[in-house]
Amino acid sequence: MSGYVIRKPGRAGLPPAFLFLAGAFVAAWVLVSLFGRGQFLSAANISNIFVRSVALGIVAVGQSFAILGGSIDLSVAHLISVTAVMASFIMQGDPANIARAIVVVAAIGLGVGLLNGLIITKLRVNALIATLGTGLFMQGLLSTSFQNFAGAVAPEFEVLAYGTWGPVPIPVVVLLGVVALGALVMHRTRFGARLYAVGGHAEVARLSGLRTDRVLIGAHIIASLSAVLTGLFIAARLGAGAPWVGQDGVYDLESIAAVVVGGTALAGGRGGVLGTLAGVLIFSIMDSMFNQLGTGAFLKQVFRGFIIIAAVASYSVRSREEVG
Amino acid sequence: MVRRVPPIFVVLLAICVWISLLNPRFATVPGFMSFLMRAAPAAILAAGQLFVIVAGGFDLSVGSLITLVVLGSSMLIDGDPANTAWVIAVMFLIGIAVGVFNGAVTSWLKVPSFITTLGMLVTLKGFALLWTGGAPRGFLPNNFRVFGRNRLTGVPLLDEVPYAVIILLVVAVVATYLLHRTGWGKQLIALGDNPRAARLSGVPTAKVRILAFVASATSAVIAGILLGGFSGVSTNVGDGQELGAISAAVLGGAKLLGGRGTMPGAIAGALTLQALFTLLNLLGWPKPLRDGLQGVIIIGAVAYTAWRERRS
Numbered sequence: 001m002s003g004y005v006i007r008k009p010g011r012a013g014l015p016p017a018f019l020f021l022a023g024a025f026v027a028a029w030v031l032v033s034l035f036g037r038g039q040f041l042s043a044a045n046i047s048n049i050f051v052r053s054v055a056l057g058i059v060a061v062g063q064s065f066a067i068l069g070g071s072i073d074l075s076v077a078h079l080i081s082v083t084a085v086m087a088s089f090i091m092q093g094d095p096a097n098i099a100r101a102i103v104v105v106a107a108i109g110l111g112v113g114l115l116n117g118l119i120i121t122k123l124r125v126n127a128l129i130a131t132l133g134t135g136l137f138m139q140g141l142l143s144t145s146f147q148n149f150a151g152a153v154a155p156e157f158e159v160l161a162y163g164t165w166g167p168v169p170i171p172v173v174v175l176l177g178v179v180a181l182g183a184l185v186m187h188r189t190r191f192g193a194r195l196y197a198v199g200g201h202a203e204v205a206r207l208s209g210l211r212t213d214r215v216l217i218g219a220h221i222i223a224s225l226s227a228v229l230t231g232l233f234i235a236a237r238l239g240a241g242a243p244w245v246g247q248d249g250v251y252d253l254e255s256i257a258a259v260v261v262g263g264t265a266l267a268g269g270r271g272g273v274l275g276t277l278a279g280v281l282i283f284s285i286m287d288s289m290f291n292q293l294g295t296g297a298f299l300k301q302v303f304r305g306f307i308i309i310a311a312v313a314s315y316s317v318r319s320r321e322e323v324g
Numbered sequence: 325m326v327r328r329v330p331p332i333f334v335v336l337l338a339i340c341v342w343i344s345l346l347n348p349r350f351a352t353v354p355g356f357m358s359f360l361m362r363a364a365p366a367a368i369l370a371a372g373q374l375f376v377i378v379a380g381g382f383d384l385s386v387g388s389l390i391t392l393v394v395l396g397s398s399m400l401i402d403g404d405p406a407n408t409a410w411v412i413a414v415m416f417l418i419g420i421a422v423g424v425f426n427g428a429v430t431s432w433l434k435v436p437s438f439i440t441t442l443g444m445l446v447t448l449k450g451f452a453l454l455w456t457g458g459a460p461r462g463f464l465p466n467n468f469r470v471f472g473r474n475r476l477t478g479v480p481l482l483d484e485v486p487y488a489v490i491i492l493l494v495v496a497v498v499a500t501y502l503l504h505r506t507g508w509g510k511q512l513i514a515l516g517d518n519p520r521a522a523r524l525s526g527v528p529t530a531k532v533r534i535l536a537f538v539a540s541a542t543s544a545v546i547a548g549i550l551l552g553g554f555s556g557v558s559t560n561v562g563d564g565q566e567l568g569a570i571s572a573a574v575l576g577g578a579k580l581l582g583g584r585g586t587m588p589g590a591i592a593g594a595l596t597l598q599a600l601f602t603l604l605n606l607l608g609w610p611k612p613l614r615d616g617l618q619g620v621i622i623i624g625a626v627a628y629t630a631w632r633e634r635r636s
Binding site: 124129130132135141144257260267297299300302303305308312313319323324 | 379380381382384429430431433434435436437438439440442443444445446447448449450451453454458515516519520522523529533567570571574580581582610612613614615616617618619620621622623626627630631634
């Protein structure tokens with residue numbers, strides 16, 4: 001297996017989603033300057049836009065792996081809740097428990113990703129149903145055991161949400177680190193190349209000797225682990241986890257939306273995590289803009305739906321295939 | 325076509341027998357009618373969703389459309405029962421417009437329906453909240469709520485029949501006829517089974533698919549009117565209904581990404597979910613655990629179908 005040359009998949013340059021990102025940035029800048037209150041182009045606001053992107057950005061990177069492989073993960077929002085609650089419940093405010101909490105939630109993430117992958121590949125259950133099911137199951141167990149905020153994270157742990165590294169907030173460093181790691185795995189490893197092959201055409205990949213099941217299971221483990229990291233970040237930010245934090249953020253559908261706005265095809269095989277970062281930033285810029293324009297949260301939501309459709313339409317409109 | 329009894333009916337019957345053993349009132353006419361009345365919105369929604377699923381798509385926008393129907397109706401009726409009739413007509417027009425939009429964007433802009441309707445889910449919910457300022461306002465008058473909570477009296481043999489059950493029955497018959505007895509139904513299944521082959525053999529794919537989304541959106545409007553009647557005005561009335569409808573269709577033997585599914589199966593799937601909740605409630609399971617078990621059951625049902633398919 002080690003002899004063959006792997007064609008580097010994906011684009012060399014920036015994905016087209018960055019064009020939309022630039023457009024959104026300029027539009028927000030102009031509109032806020034004309035009609036809004038405050039500076040759009042201040043260091044504080046730019047930093048704010050990035051910090052807003054962290055929770056969604058991390059889980060969306062993992063979601064990119066699932067979608068790139070032609071799968072999808074609807075269980076991430078529930079896993080985020082499980083992680084946030086378990087982390088703060090185990091820590092009980094004591095820094096001595098930080099390591100144990102992280103090990104436990106990482107193990108949970110690994111288990112959930114493995115379970116999702118196995119149900120999809122071995123039991124041949126459609127990914128949407130499989131992850132909807134595991135998500136409902138996790139949420140059921142969690143909400144039965146916990147009704148409210150449970151425990152507390154250690155004060156030292158809140159660095160993950162509130163610390164700074166020079167002028168840069170630590171969460172932004174974490175987000176960019178996760179994106180860089182994701183891009184590295186996707187574009188520079190054999191696993192990444194195989195994931196593109198499986199997502200592009202699973203049957204062809206299988207017939208050419210790839211163990212497609214293992215690749216998909218790997219993608220689901222990455223998706224779950226990224227949800228765990230988002231859960232840890234949210235617990236650090238809130239000081240404790242509650243069983244509704246994941247669903248309140250609609251991280252399942254929002255992460256899927258960010259991935260496809262970033263240019264990754266829902267059918268798999270095309271796209272990448274850099275586009276996903278652009279997708280997440282577009283959402284954050286729009287959020288920031290609507291806030292500064294003072295239009296309220298609901299108008300923002302109305303626009304967001306159209307942005308999702310319009311962005312994906314711009315990638316898909318030239319396709320001549322039938323789409324279901 | 326229904327060739328033999330699908331497993332979902334056996335499961336539904338078994339659960340109903342179990343419920344009757346725990347609560348004999350369930351097996352009486354009024355008890356079963358109440359059960360059907362509560363299940364009617366979900367069953368109607370599942371019937372609508374099936375048109376989209378057999379054609380290879382998803383309609384995630386139905387939950388938000390339900391919320392929009394409930395909140396929008398209470399805003400437009402504005403406490404005056406005289407407005408009910410035209411407001412219901414307007415709601416159906418909104419539903420048809422949403423369905424045409426979903427189908428047209430999917431067919432012509434080639435946006436996968438999962439994304440199109442996800443976008444609509446976000447937009448419609450935002451629009452409903454924008455309209456009402458984020459809090460449920462106003463109320464629905466009696467002549468609106470009658471469909472969801474009242475009963476037709478003086479029916480021979482049955483005595484009282486909820487309007488919701490009559491509406492469910494009409495929807496079930498019409499939907500079964502449309503999917504299994506018309507050319508459009510056959511074209512939908514052909515489209516879901518193999519879109520390229522369907523197009524090359526002359527199926528007007530765009531028209532066929534747009535009508536499927538219109539059917540789904542229409543079912544959401546009906547479900548919204550029933551839910552508004554049954555439980556009144558709230559901003560989260562539609563939340564999660566889309567996933568329930570998809571689960572019900574899948575439990576009833578429909579294949580995601582199209583090509584297979586039966587209308588009686590989808591409706592039985594929705595009734596089974598409702599019956600299961602009733603049963604677990606009687607057994608004293610808390611609501612979160614009931615939801616959790618639902619997750620295991622839909623995975624199990626789909627895994628079982630996949631396993632049976634591989635064996636044959």
